[in-house]
Amino acid sequence: MLCDGNGACALEAPGIFELDDADQLVVLEENPGPADRARVEAAAGACPKRAISIVT
Amino acid sequence: MKSIAVVGGSLAGLEAATRLRQLGYDGSLLIYSQERRQPYDRPPLSKGLLTGVRDTASVALTLGESAQADWRMGVSAVALDARRRELSLSDGSSERFDGIVIATGAAAIRPRAISGRDGGIHVLRTLDDAISLRSRLHQAPARVVIVGAGFIGLEVASSCRELGLQVSVIEARALPLEPALGSVVAGTVAAMHRDHGVDLRLGVTVVAAHGAPQVERLDLSDGTSVSADVVVYAVGVQPETGWLVGSGLTVDGGVVCDEACGAAPGIVAAGDVARWPHRRYGIPRRIEHWDNAIRQAHHAASTLLANPGPPAGYDPVPWFWSDQHGSKLQVAGYAGGADEFRVVHGSLEARRFVGLYRRGDEVGGAVAIDDSKAFLACRRLLLDPEPTWSKVLAGLDSPVN
Numbered sequence: 001m002l003c004d005g006n007g008a009c010a011l012e013a014p015g016i017f018e019l020d021d022a023d024q025l026v027v028l029e030e031n032p033g034p035a036d037r038a039r040v041e042a043a044a045g046a047c048p049k050r051a052i053s054i055v056t
Numbered sequence: 057m058k059s060i061a062v063v064g065g066s067l068a069g070l071e072a073a074t075r076l077r078q079l080g081y082d083g084s085l086l087i088y089s090q091e092r093r094q095p096y097d098r099p100p101l102s103k104g105l106l107t108g109v110r111d112t113a114s115v116a117l118t119l120g121e122s123a124q125a126d127w128r129m130g131v132s133a134v135a136l137d138a139r140r141r142e143l144s145l146s147d148g149s150s151e152r153f154d155g156i157v158i159a160t161g162a163a164a165i166r167p168r169a170i171s172g173r174d175g176g177i178h179v180l181r182t183l184d185d186a187i188s189l190r191s192r193l194h195q196a197p198a199r200v201v202i203v204g205a206g207f208i209g210l211e212v213a214s215s216c217r218e219l220g221l222q223v224s225v226i227e228a229r230a231l232p233l234e235p236a237l238g239s240v241v242a243g244t245v246a247a248m249h250r251d252h253g254v255d256l257r258l259g260v261t262v263v264a265a266h267g268a269p270q271v272e273r274l275d276l277s278d279g280t281s282v283s284a285d286v287v288v289y290a291v292g293v294q295p296e297t298g299w300l301v302g303s304g305l306t307v308d309g310g311v312v313c314d315e316a317c318g319a320a321p322g323i324v325a326a327g328d329v330a331r332w333p334h335r336r337y338g339i340p341r342r343i344e345h346w347d348n349a350i351r352q353a354h355h356a357a358s359t360l361l362a363n364p365g366p367p368a369g370y371d372p373v374p375w376f377w378s379d380q381h382g383s384k385l386q387v388a389g390y391a392g393g394a395d396e397f398r399v400v401h402g403s404l405e406a407r408r409f410v411g412l413y414r415r416g417d418e419v420g421g422a423v424a425i426d427d428s429k430a431f432l433a434c435r436r437l438l439l440d441p442e443p444t445w446s447k448v449l450a451g452l453d454s455p456v457n
Binding site for chain 2: 004005006007008010011014019020021023045046048
């Protein structure tokens with residue numbers, strides 16, 4: 001698994017990506033709508049582990 | 057704008073090129089890259105690449121999907137005429153451009169008497185450096201000595217311990233990373249390394265190296281000696297600005313830019329090479345973080361194209377992480393010049409905590425070891441253009457956090 005809980009995604013797209021109490025990533029919305037595209041792309045771009053991919 | 061050159065093919069250069077295309081730039085785009093290899097990501101070079109968990113192919117960087125650019129691999133810029141926006145290249149050619157992105161990064165500082173990787177003395181900046189060091193570390197050297205307890209030095213020390221190697225770290229300061237972390241957290245980091253078997257020697261410098269053709273021993277300033285089969289100098293980097301002498305740009309600890317990352321008309325800079333004033337923190341700074349290379353490159357691209365609007369100030373809250381001995385250290389903002397440090401979540405003893413640094417009545421920065429959810433709450437509060445101490449503390453107490 002690539003993700004190691006840096007949380008950069010959660011800063012760019014709160015409500016879609018969050019960290020839980022064990023500091024693990026939780027994806028709250030696996031199928032975000034078009035209005036969220038920019039923030040999800042920003043989240044993917046900010047991830048140091050390139051752990052997020054957008055599958056259209 | 058019909059022609060843009062990106063000078064530098066690492067993270068900042070690639071991100072600038074990608075963002076230029078995303079913003080709709082459809083002219084010619086040249087990327088000049090000094091190294092003759094596929095661009096690569098730097099953070100794994102002191103971590104997984106050394107331990108063997110990551111391989112060379114896995115650290116490759118690629119341009120964004122839709123970005124189209126012409127690459128000049130193994131071609132570096134050797135001079136710039138900023139007024140004419142004319143680059144002189146290492147292949148003997150020269151070319152004028154409508155716009156230039158300077159992203160030439162920084163190079164490892166080498167100890168005065170030592171050059172190259174000969175004699176068992178290494179630096180760690182490039183992938184070639186990392187491959188060479190990895191190869192040596194996997195030969196089971198009796199003792200690795202790292203000079204410099206900065207983030208790279210401490211990550212290399214962690215990687216060495218993961219490989220089961222004896223490792224000493226020589227640091228001139230009384231505490232490792234004190235300017236970056238303050239004395240309390242620096243003390244915690246020092247203890248963590250010692251608990252993981254690192255021989256940490258603080259408040260000393262290397263005065264002589266013995267052994268030829270391979271290093272065998274280092275003499276330290278406290279009169280002691282340490283045996284050394286591999287030496288890694290991790291004493292920092294300096295911005296790659298030698299090629300800009302005579303260019304007309306202001307060079308002073310990096311390419312000096314305005315608030316929008318502009319160095320001159322039609323010329324911007326981003327990443328490790330750029331020094332610029334940012335509103336939050338006053339004095340012009342250079343930031344060496346991975347995250348900054350990306351954000352600043354995006355901003356510089358926007359400034360260059362004056363798209364989506366006129367050039368605006370780049371005013372990030374800097375952020376970086378460091379993985380050491382299985383723990384994750386993160387810092388947002390600055391610890392330096394703090395009037396107070398306060399743990400606001402967790403505990404130092406548990407080595408799981410978040411702390412805030414107060415400067416005047418504002419939060420200058422936040423730090424965390426292995427407490428990412430609480431740290432994220434701080435990062436969000438620090439997005440406020442005026443994160444006052446009382447406002448941030450109140451924000452952390454509120455139910456939503």
